[in-house]
Amino acid sequence: METTAVTFDVGAFTTEAREPWFAQFSEEGPHRLFVAELEGAFAGYAGSMAFKAKKAYSTSVxxxxxxxxxITGRGVGRALYERLFSELAAEDLHRAYAGIALPNDASIRFHERFGFKEIGTYHEVGRKFGRYHDVMWFEKRL
Ligand SMILES: CC(C)(COP(=O)(O)OP(=O)(O)OC[C@H]1O[C@@H](n2cnc3c(N)ncnc32)[C@H](O)[C@@H]1OP(=O)(O)O)[C@@H](O)C(=O)NCCC(=O)NCCS
Incomplete structure (x- = not known):
């Protein structure tokens, strides 16, 4: 995150600073977090979060x-999203949204492979390393 704009976090977290982020997930329900390990080491994560706080948005993540x-390109992302969406299938959810900071062709192809469709772009919505970045939004029916 300190060298790329694919995430809009701008520096490494302390464990304490990351706690509110972890707190939004539960072991059951629509807001889940899955972590992958490969050969005993951290390999990635996938999660689903509230789309917006107001109640009518509760069927979206x-x-x-x-x-x-x-380890990119070795199937870890695929395994994580497969597990996440298989768990979400049991929840009262209707739509998933993903925002991809541009450029990130790998993530665009990856999300399209999981049935996400492009819905639009927020132009120059974030600034990192002194440069503005667009975020392209994708939607998936659940
Ligand atoms: C995007 C990301 C999550 C994909 O995870 P991954 O483990 O590398 O992807 P996988 O090996 O599971 O590939 C799954 C599918 O994604 C697509 N894909 C993955 N990387 C790709 C690339 N570099 N170019 C084109 N398609 C790609 C392919 O369709 C692939 O399917 P296939 O193997 O059947 O061809 C990963 O590259 C990543 O974390 N990148 C950095 C952080 C990031 O961009 N996160 C997303 C922010 S929105």
Whole structure:
């Protein structure tokens, strides 16, 4: 995150600073977090989060996916999203949304492979390393 704009976090977290992020997930329900390990080491995570706080949005989630840079292209992201969406199938959910900071062709192809369709772009919505970045939004029917 300190070298790329694919995530809009701008620095490494302390464990304490990351706690509110972990707290949004539960072991049951629509807001889930799955972590992958490969050969005993952290390999990635996938999660589903509230799309917006207001109650009428509760049938929508925003998803997040991350594979460790040294293991991309080895099926970890696929395994994580397969598990996440298989768990979400049992929930009262209707739509998933994913925002992809541009450029990120790998993530666009990855999300399209999971049935996400492009719905639009927020232009220059974030600034990192002194440069503005667009975020392209994708939607998937659940
Ligand atoms: C995007 C990301 C999660 C994909 O995870 P991954 O483990 O590398 O992907 P997988 O090996 O599971 O590939 C699954 C599918 O995604 C697509 N894909 C993955 N990487 C790709 C690439 N570099 N170019 C094109 N398609 C790609 C392919 O369709 C692939 O299917 P296939 O193997 O049947 O061809 C991963 O590259 C990543 O974490 N990147 C850095 C962080 C990031 O961009 N997160 C997403 C922010 S929105």
């Amino acid at each position: 925003e998803t997040t996916i991350y594979a460790a840079p040294d």
